[in-house]
Amino acid sequence: MQNIGSGALPLFSFVLRRILQMIPTVVFILVVTFVLVRLLPGDPASAMLGDRAIDADVKRINASLGLDKPIPVQFLYFVKNVFTGDLGTSIALKLPVTTIIMQRLPVTLMLTLMAALLALVLAVPLAFLAALRREQTADAVIRGTFQVGLSMPVFYVGILMLTVFGATLKWFPVGGYGDTFADRLYHLFLPALTLAFSFSAVLMRNLRSSIIGVINAEYVDFARAKGLRPRIIMTRHVLRNALISTVTLFGLQIGTLFGGAVITETVFAVPGAGRLMIDSIYGRDYPVLQGLTIALAVLVSLTFLATDIFQAWLDPRVAR
Amino acid sequence: MSVAIDTGLGLTVRGLTTLFNTPRGMALAVADVDLDVAPGEMVGLVGESGSGKSVTLRSIMGLIQTPGHVTGRVEWGGRDLVAMPAEELRRIRGSEIAMIFQEPMTALNPVLPVGLQLEENLVAHMRLNARERRARALELMNTVGIPAAERRLNEYPHQFSGGMRQRAMIAIALACSPKLLLADEPTTALDVTIQDQILKLLLDLRDRLAMSVVLVTHDLGVIAGTCDRMAVMYAGRIVEMGTVIDVFRQPRHPYTRGLLGSVPRAGAVRTMLSSIEGTPPSLTDLPAGCAFHPRCSFATDICRQERPPLLSLGNERKAACFHHDRVAAAEAIL
Numbered sequence: 001m002q003n004i005g006s007g008a009l010p011l012f013s014f015v016l017r018r019i020l021q022m023i024p025t026v027v028f029i030l031v032v033t034f035v036l037v038r039l040l041p042g043d044p045a046s047a048m049l050g051d052r053a054i055d056a057d058v059k060r061i062n063a064s065l066g067l068d069k070p071i072p073v074q075f076l077y078f079v080k081n082v083f084t085g086d087l088g089t090s091i092a093l094k095l096p097v098t099t100i101i102m103q104r105l106p107v108t109l110m111l112t113l114m115a116a117l118l119a120l121v122l123a124v125p126l127a128f129l130a131a132l133r134r135e136q137t138a139d140a141v142i143r144g145t146f147q148v149g150l151s152m153p154v155f156y157v158g159i160l161m162l163t164v165f166g167a168t169l170k171w172f173p174v175g176g177y178g179d180t181f182a183d184r185l186y187h188l189f190l191p192a193l194t195l196a197f198s199f200s201a202v203l204m205r206n207l208r209s210s211i212i213g214v215i216n217a218e219y220v221d222f223a224r225a226k227g228l229r230p231r232i233i234m235t236r237h238v239l240r241n242a243l244i245s246t247v248t249l250f251g252l253q254i255g256t257l258f259g260g261a262v263i264t265e266t267v268f269a270v271p272g273a274g275r276l277m278i279d280s281i282y283g284r285d286y287p288v289l290q291g292l293t294i295a296l297a298v299l300v301s302l303t304f305l306a307t308d309i310f311q312a313w314l315d316p317r318v319a320r
Numbered sequence: 321m322s323v324a325i326d327t328g329l330g331l332t333v334r335g336l337t338t339l340f341n342t343p344r345g346m347a348l349a350v351a352d353v354d355l356d357v358a359p360g361e362m363v364g365l366v367g368e369s370g371s372g373k374s375v376t377l378r379s380i381m382g383l384i385q386t387p388g389h390v391t392g393r394v395e396w397g398g399r400d401l402v403a404m405p406a407e408e409l410r411r412i413r414g415s416e417i418a419m420i421f422q423e424p425m426t427a428l429n430p431v432l433p434v435g436l437q438l439e440e441n442l443v444a445h446m447r448l449n450a451r452e453r454r455a456r457a458l459e460l461m462n463t464v465g466i467p468a469a470e471r472r473l474n475e476y477p478h479q480f481s482g483g484m485r486q487r488a489m490i491a492i493a494l495a496c497s498p499k500l501l502l503a504d505e506p507t508t509a510l511d512v513t514i515q516d517q518i519l520k521l522l523l524d525l526r527d528r529l530a531m532s533v534v535l536v537t538h539d540l541g542v543i544a545g546t547c548d549r550m551a552v553m554y555a556g557r558i559v560e561m562g563t564v565i566d567v568f569r570q571p572r573h574p575y576t577r578g579l580l581g582s583v584p585r586a587g588a589v590r591t592m593l594s595s596i597e598g599t600p601p602s603l604t605d606l607p608a609g610c611a612f613h614p615r616c617s618f619a620t621d622i623c624r625q626e627r628p629p630l631l632s633l634g635n636e637r638k639a640a641c642f643h644h645d646r647v648a649a650a651e652a653i654l
């Protein structure tokens with residue numbers, strides 16, 4: 001029954017339109033990354049050679065990196081390289097940036113994905129409970145707890161989790177990243193939970209208030225008057241409509257989640273893209289920093305795309 | 321057509337009372353309502369906004385939730401809907417008793433195709449496979465007069481016009497061939513021409529499906545054109561009841577008289593429309609005695625002190641007014 005719907009065609013053209021809209025976004029990302037990296041104080045040559053570098057060496061290195069060419073030319077080379085998958089070579093690690101990112105980014109992706117899932121698993125049922133028992137004890141406890149979660153900085157929550165579940169109770173490892181998939185899930189659980197804590201608070205609050213809005217809608221009364229089972233009323237009629245605004249928030253917050261991953265990976269010593277980014281900033285590793293920024297920005301835009309498509313699927317009026 | 325009341329068949333409401341716990345105190349939305357609806361009968365429930373007519377329907381259907389509270393008896397097929405466990409009530413709702421709402425744009429779920437919203441009703445109450453459900457859905461769309469049913473089932477409510485949307489809601493409500501249809505202002509949100517079509521459809525369906533209908537409206541014209549009997553509500557209570565012909569010919573409650581006087585009539589000599597002075601009372605702070613007395617030109621001392629009981633006046637006629645004789649004897653409104 002869920003598959004009834006001729007919404008397929010408008011949805012298809014909506015997705016197509018939405019993908020085309022990504023082109024200017026990607027161009028903008030490229031320009032901004034290129035400019036930002038060049039605005040950073042310090043230059044890669046002195047970073048590589050140290051404080052006592054002589055001018056001749058600096059020039060030689062700048063020439064080898066193409067940094068002696070005029071800025072517009074550098075930009076064109078940059079764009080060409082990005083589209084051929086060549087993001088340059090890391091100054092510090094002497095490895096192709098693409099290789100490094102392909103090693104590190106999946107770790108962050110998995111961490112973020114786990115955090116998002118955990119956040120949903122926490123937020124959806126609790127939002128329902130709080131909404132259905134609004135202004136009662138359960139609601140107050142849930143909202144209070146999440147308020148605390150929302151108010152504490154990610155690194156602090158991380159350290160708390162480490163101390164309690166890692167060092168004291170020894171339920172989870174205090175850091176690192178496993179070798180097998182299951183081992184990785186195990187290693188990433190605490191950092192993911194740390195990230196999920198504040199993320200789910202944002203989701204829960206939003207979902208709670210949209211459920212309260214939807215639950216009094218006349219179509220919910222009509223659904224009850226039709227004698228539908230409570231579970232169907234709650235999922236198909238209440239949750240689906242309430243999720244529409246939460247999905248938007250979810251998408252917007254994914255960017256924040258990547259940002260949180262940078263901190264969490266540092267606290268939990270997870271070898272992900274966040275750590276890599278911090279290292280490359282300290283090391284003035286321009287190519288890595290540039291590549292990472294592009295990769296993350298594209299990832300975030302892809303998340304927005306997915307969010308929009310999901311939203312159009314939830315609410316056919318969006319795809320019109 | 322007026323059918324003799326048969327216990328066990330039809331709907332019998334006794335002492336239905338609905339209270340809402342509001343920040344400003346207890347609001348008595350429905351007070352001690354008795355109502356009988358015989359099989360195949362169409363009963364109109366009329367009153368101003370806030371008179372409790374919609375809440376009465378929702379209370380019968382068991383749709384009132386906290387902070388609302390319903391007491392009294394709603395007998396249907398020998399069972400009391402008010403006291404019934406939720407799951408048992410769920411099986412009756414949508415299958416034996418169905419309800420349609422005023423505004424189909426808000427009563428239909430905006431994000432689900434109309435066909436799904438119809439078929440989920442069938443899923444909840446009948447054992448049909450997907451093909452049988454589709455066939456039934458098409459049949460219902462034809463019954464309520466929606467053309468191109470096959471295509472329209474896949475469309476969403478926003479793709480329907482107002483009249484078609486109301487037809488769709490009726491089709492959904494009728495999915496399981498209910499014996500009683502509660503219609504909450506089903507034509508108020510529609511253009512006059514469409515209104516007429518929908519009322520004709522309801523009458524036609526009532527005849528074809530041998531279904532009882534309770535029609536809530538604030539429009540006396542709608543009642544006159546469709547109903548067998550009518551009840552007039554004021555401040556949560558039924559103040560007058562009788563066959564539509566009797567009530568229109570000779571109102572026995574000043575409020576009914578006032579309502580009839582505020583209906584414009586074509587063909588009559590042009591006179592000023594009369595309106596009822598004042599505003600309906602607040603449900604949290606009802607006047608002592610008869611709730612209507614502050615607006616009533618017939619009121620005397622007793623009306624300010626005692627609440628008039630709903631008296632039987634013979635021939636299915638009831639009125640809650642100490643001065644029903646004077647009201648009846650008063651000059652015709654026309």
